[in-house]
Each structure stands twice: as C-alpha cells, then as structure tokens.
Amino acid sequence: RLNELKYFDLADVKRSQTYNPDYKDKPDEVFNGLMKSLFYGPVSQEYYRDQASDVLSNLTNLLFKEFKHVTRMDYQNLISNEIRSFKTIEYLSNKHADTVSGKYFLEKWVEMSEKDRELTLSGLTSKLSRFTNREWSPLINTLNPDIKMKEVVEKSQIFLFGTSSLVNQEDSKPVIISALVDLAGVIGHRLIAKPKKPFFVFLDE
Numbered sequence: 001r002l003n004e005l006k007y008f009d010l011a012d013v014k015r016s017q018t019y020n021p022d023y024k025d026k027p028d029e030v031f032n033g034l035m036k037s038l039f040y041g042p043v044s045q046e047y048y049r050d051q052a053s054d055v056l057s058n059l060t061n062l063l064f065k066e067f068k069h070v071t072r073m074d075y076q077n078l079i080s081n082e083i084r085s086f087k088t089i090e091y092l093s094n095k096h097a098d099t100v101s102g103k104y105f106l107e108k109w110v111e112m113s114e115k116d117r118e119l120t121l122s123g124l125t126s127k128l129s130r131f132t133n134r135e136w137s138p139l140i141n142t143l144n145p146d147i148k149m150k151e152v153v154e155k156s157q158i159f160l161f162g163t164s165s166l167v168n169q170e171d172s173k174p175v176i177i178s179a180l181v182d183l184a185g186v187i188g189h190r191l192i193a194k195p196k197k198p199f200f201v202f203l204d205e
Contacts, residue, residue: 004157006147010136010175011164017146018139019161020071021178027064029185031057034075037178038127045123052124055079055109058101062092065099072131073141080125084114130171140175149182153190153199 009016021037022030034056043049059078063070078088090110096102109117131137152159161179163172183201190199 001158004155006152006157006159008139008147008160009162009164010139010171011162011167013136013139016136016139018142018144019147019179020069020140020142020145021149021175021182022071023069023143023145023148024182024185025068027060030064030070031060033178033181033185034060034072036181037174038124040174040177048120048123051120052127054104055121055124058104059089061099061101062089062096062105065096066092069143071141071143072128073137076125076128076132079121080128083118083121083125086110086117130174134171136168136171140178149179149186153183153186154195156197156199 006019007015007017008019022033024030024033035053038056039049039052056075059075060070063074082088086105086109089105093102093105093110097106112120131140147159149159151157163175165172168175
C-alpha cells in the first residue's frame, strides 16, 4: 500500500508532502479551523480575540466569493502585510458591498486609522506569522496539496502525520490542532451520510 501512504513532517521539509488544513469547501469550516488553531490557550483579552474573530470570519466570506480555496498566507498578506492600507480588503468589500461581510469592513475597518488597526489586530497578525514565516510554512500554504484529509478518509489512505514536537515545541500544538479540526470536520460529514466502511485513527502522545 505504498502508493496510498501520505507523509507529513515539519522536521523533514524536503521529503514531506504538502498538506493544507484549510483546504475545505465552506468558509465556516475554514474559519472554525483558523480560530481553534490560532486561539487555543486561555483568553486573557477577550475584546481583541473577538475583534480577530470577526475579521477572520468576514474576510473568509469575502475570499470564498473570489476563490474556491485559501491558505493562511492569504490572510497574512491581506491583514498583516497590508495593515496600513487594507487596500485589497477595501477592494473586495466594495466589490461585494451588498453583503454583510462587505459592509462590515467598509463601515468598521476601512476608515479606521492605521494606528488603531495595528493596535487592534496586532495579536492576530502575530499569531498568523507562526504559519507563514517558518521553514515548514510552504508545506501548509498551498492550493494544490498532496494530502487532502477528505481523500485520506474516503479512500482509506495511510496518513503518517508528524510535527516533531521535541524539535518544534512552540509550533507543533497549533499544527496538530489544525489537523484534528480538519479530521473532525470530515468525520462530521460521515455521521450525516454514514459510509459502508469504517476508518481507523491511531493517535500517540
């Protein structure tokens, strides 16, 4: 079954296959995966977390009106790299000004001062950078991933998933959470339309 083996490892970038945990069909599923993996610890400043949540939710809705799939680099580019101008978000908001998400950005964020935007979203931009500036970042920031969780489950593929937590102590947990949320979403769909064959998951601490 070697041809059915899928291999992902943060510590083996050269041999690892690519895997985008946000490769999903619905914006709500992408948003939930983002929030779970970005804000997984105790929340000390709920206001800033809630602001980040609203931005991610509405931006995901806008992106899905233009593209079938997204990566975390897209969010990094539109939020962090354009924090001073928000020019692309402004463009998308004007293009879809008749939507709730378009109105949200036009009324709240586009006219906000650069300083206030940076202050309010500084926590979010910092958390996003974890997934975009590491050596392994290209493995997850792809629109054509070698590994798709839905196919892994439906085709009974073998997915060897490793984060090398001893080497990547700060990064392993959010990446693991991303993958588990992805898997949970696939399993959730299977509960609605029950498959004929089961799928086994083996987890190690």
